[in-house]
Every structure is written in C-alpha cells, then in structure tokens.
Amino acid sequence: MIFDAIAFDADDTLWDNEYLYTQAKARFAGMFSDCCSQEACLQRLEEIESHNVRYYGYGIKSFILSMIEAALELSGGQAPAEVITSILATARQMLSADVLLIDGVGETLEALAQRCPLMLITKGDPSEQRPKILHSGLSGYFRWVEVVHEKTPEVYRAILERCGLRPERFLMVGNSLRSDILPVLAIGARAVYIPYADTWSHELVDEDPVGEYTTLENLRLLPGYVEKLMQDS
DSSP, rough: OOSSSEOOBBBBTTEOOOOHHHHHHHHHHHHHHSSHHHHHHHHHHHHHHHHHHHHOOOHHHHHHHHHHHHHHHHHTTOOOOHHHHHHHHHHHHHOOOOOOOEEEEHHHHHHHHTTEEEEEEEOOOOHHHHOOOOOOOOOOOOSSEESSSOOOHHHHHHHHHHHHHOOEEEEEEEIIIIIIIIHHHHHOOOEEEOOOOOOOOGGGGGGTTTSSSEEEEGGGGGHHHHHHHHHOO
C-alpha cells in the first residue's frame, strides 16, 4: 500500500457548494442596481468577505455578516429593513439547501476505501459542515473527519501527527490550490487537484506550482490514478 491515508476536501470536491454563494451574490447585486454596477457591488462584497474571514472564519454565517456589512456600506448606512430581511432569508435558504453530490463521488469512495483508509478534511463552521457531512450519506467511508478553521501546513501537520500518519504516505484530494494543494506539498505529502467550475476568488493563488502535483479532470479518474501509483511503486 503506497498510502496510509487518502484525504478529501468536502465543499466543491465531494458536493456542490459554491453555486449557493454565486446565486446569493447575484440576488445581492440586484438589490443595489440603482446605486452601483453589478461588477462594483460584487467586487466590494468580495473585498469585505475576504477581509472578514480572519474574524468570522469560513461558511454561510460569515458570508451573511459580510453581506450585511456591504449592504450598509453601499447604502451609506441607510439599508432598508427589507434588504436586511432578504439577506437573512438568503441565509436560511443556503443553510437548508440539499447536499448535491458531485458525479462519481460514491463510486470513487467505494473503490478507494477498499484500498486505503480515507479521511475528510474540510474547513468552515462545524455547525454547518457536520450536518452536510451527515446528510451527504458519505460519512461511513471516512475513518477520520476533521473540520478546521483554516488549512495551513501547520494544520495539516498537526492532523497527521495526531492520526499517526507520515506525510510521504499521505495524499490530499481537493479543488483549491490555496487550501488543498500548496499546504500539503509544503509538508512533503502528495496532492491531486480536481478543478471545480466556479471557485471563490479567495481560493485562487498567484503562483501555480506546475508539476508538483497531479491534476485530474474529475473524481472518477482518481481510483485509476491511485492504482497506477501502486503498480509503479
């Protein structure tokens, strides 16, 4: 066995998530179409959201607080009650949305679980992430489940140490170069990048470490990739 564990990101790797934010941002921009362009409105919301991550963390509740702050700023502190009410309604819709699995997830996890212990590492608010994990129907595949505030080399290293895993025998799979790929490479582990159609700008990176990780078009290709690594080892 070449790996002691294969870990997966959750949002936009195992199930669709970013579409909820895209839809919410479109509705938000529509509320202020009379005072600024959609582009300017969304740019300012993105700036506020990225700034607030350090205070509120990741997730829907953090996003909604940033939307309220942006609404107050864009309205000069005069956001009408119906705008705030609409934002709060958006929060409830996002929090109650169904978990939509990405194509091929079940078959992929089933195949890999027969080869190697699996782990789930997701960042965000535990009160939001753990219900999604439960409702996804996938929790039974994972020996370990980690919900973290941020994904840094230090966080990954601490997880591996706590689980008794060695970086050189660890593989991380995810859709974010910033969170799932670069920190894992930094500790000497392997990573597989599976791009998602719509990625939050906060997760983009200026420098792409080409050649240091593997890119696969979709999850269905992962079992074959792991099988080849085992045969070549």
